[in-house]
Amino acid sequence: MLTIYGRRNSSNVQLVMWAVHELGLPHERIDYGFGHASPLSPEFLAMNPMGKVPVLRDGDVTLFEAAAILRYLGAAYGDEAFWPRDARVRGPLDTWAEWGKNSFTEVVLRIFYHSVRLPPDQRDPAYLAEAIAALGPLAAILDKRLAGREYLGESFSFADIAVGHILHRYFTLDWPRPDLPALAAYYARLQTRAAYRDHAMVNYEALRGYT
Numbered sequence: 001m002l003t004i005y006g007r008r009n010s011s012n013v014q015l016v017m018w019a020v021h022e023l024g025l026p027h028e029r030i031d032y033g034f035g036h037a038s039p040l041s042p043e044f045l046a047m048n049p050m051g052k053v054p055v056l057r058d059g060d061v062t063l064f065e066a067a068a069i070l071r072y073l074g075a076a077y078g079d080e081a082f083w084p085r086d087a088r089v090r091g092p093l094d095t096w097a098e099w100g101k102n103s104f105t106e107v108v109l110r111i112f113y114h115s116v117r118l119p120p121d122q123r124d125p126a127y128l129a130e131a132i133a134a135l136g137p138l139a140a141i142l143d144k145r146l147a148g149r150e151y152l153g154e155s156f157s158f159a160d161i162a163v164g165h166i167l168h169r170y171f172t173l174d175w176p177r178p179d180l181p182a183l184a185a186y187y188a189r190l191q192t193r194a195a196y197r198d199h200a201m202v203n204y205e206a207l208r209g210y211t
Contacts, residue, residue, distance in 0.1 A: 100163030
């Protein structure tokens with residue numbers, strides 16, 4: 001049985017939990033992080049010297065970094081649709097997974113940090129404006145990829161988890177989102193998946209003002 005260490009309202013933990021549930025894997029999750037056990041404790045640092053969630057343990061395998069965990073789960077447990085074995089098929093999906101987890105998610109989290117994590121008296125309008133200016137073109141890239149498609153590839157795959165896990169925050173944060181119909185339809189489509197609703201659409205109110 002898998003063990004996942006990390007709090008439910010961490011976006012990185014949400015990515016892993018969504019994948020675990022899509023794959024139907026037996027597991028337990030143990031709370032670590034804000035408001036729970038410390039990821040800086042010696043026992044946690046022995047699993048992840050960075051002191052961050054999530055960590056995955058699968059028998060004698062211990063992993064950290066959410067994207068690495070996602071790839072491991074796909075390779076170890078995913079079917080051909082979720083994790084194509086042919087590198088020529090998987091490679092383009094992995095490109096979108098890498099882009100989504102890094103370029104796109106990083107800018108969404110900049111807005112999240114400013115608008116949720118920082119107390120109001122510490123917020124900098126110039127920082128927010130810069131993040132918004134950066135996110136708009138990235139969202140347009142994603143919208144273009146999704147035009148005429150249900151998912152990033154031919155069917156739902158690990159790439160959709162890497163990209164889609166952050167969309168709940170993208171669509172619920174208060175910022176002037178551009179009108180991107182394909183992206184909005186994709187988000188609505190993800191919400192029809194029970195694993196997405198249960199593990200990616202997690203309330204983040206407890207994180208307000210916590211830096």
